[in-house]
Amino acid sequence: MPGPTRGFLGRTRPARDPRLPPGQYDVGADWPVLTAEPTPRISPETWSITVAGNVEAPTTWDWDGVHALPRSEYRGDIHCVTTWSKFDTQFAGVSLDALWDVARPTPEGRFVMATSKSGYTTNLPLEDLTGGKAWLVWEFDGRPLTVEHGGPVRLLVPHLYFWKSAKWVTKLDVLKRDQQGFWERNGYHDRGDPWRQQRYQGD
């Protein structure tokens, strides 16, 4: 660890907020938009989510079908690899557990590739998407999720860096072996735990 940077004071910090993982800052009321491709236009009427691959019952839910599942909410923090964190967010949708209960991953299915309408992909261990840790969401702060932020429906995996929470998600493929998604092929970490600063491959 090198010494301090001459003349750098940083933000006034009476006490570091314990909710802030290392290397992150509190972005406050802002919610930066980061996407790698043009924003797709998806109407709820044509949107669907498919769970397939190593599952016993491959299943597709449309907008009404996913709304018929038990509503589930997330209240808490989100963390972007570009170093902003946002506290006390409120999302609503459905727990991914409700989808797994229907599709039933086989014992060999240990990883998931999430695919978006835009063609964006991201890979995650299945165990990060089970046990009440991950959602499909269509509401933010009580309003429909806007297209910039992944509406009509995005993945929400708040305990990992936010690029794992794929916007405009339409497919979850359960895989036996891990494959790299879009940012993961482009240098970013396969798991992305913000508390361990897993930002880039090799971290």
Add this chain to the structure above:
Amino acid sequence: MPARIVAPGPWTTATVSGVRRPLPRTVQLRLDVDGRVDHLPGQHYVVRLTAEDGYTAQRSYSVASAPSDPLLELFVERLDDGEVSTYLADVVEPGDTFEVRGPVGGWFAWDGETPALLVGGGTGVVPLVAMVRHARATGREELLRVAVSARTLAELPYADELQAAGAVVVTTREAHGIRPAGRLTAVDLLPLWEQGQTAFVCGSAGFARTAGDLLVGLGFAPSSVRVEQFGPSGS
């Protein structure tokens, strides 16, 4: 062509070799980076600052220099509530050192060998300048078409270099040549369109979304439009 480095190496030390403040609220830094690896034009670096009590802050900045430049050039907009950009803009002097890590990113990166349409707004032109410089250094200027937007010409970073490279310049708050003040339109981009181009769009979230929509409207496949955005959404 430089190797395709997509995962950055370890943190290393950058020594400030030159500091210029070419426009209000901006700073252009020339850095001598220990063990520097050639970047691809379009990639960025992470800057990390450490306070006396061990507190650190890190932010990502696009590279403006070509890979063949022995120094690494960053061009940073000063954000009033930014703790890293205010330090870089207000405090840094030649001879100072801080930590950097990079190059980062394998998506918003030009290969230097295929046609590209570059569309930048404000300080979003910075990674595009690296592409223009690389094309000039390798004698491949014919591969690039450039359109840039700023409030006024005086507020456009690297305005002289971009105009010398033939960039279409759009100014939203003043007329530019025969073009009246106004936002980027499809009419500005249409003459720049060529078969086989990859489009690189960089700017604020609003600019990037508008430019991406214009390109898709012109017939670009969404998969051939690469977008880099910065700043809040305002919501």
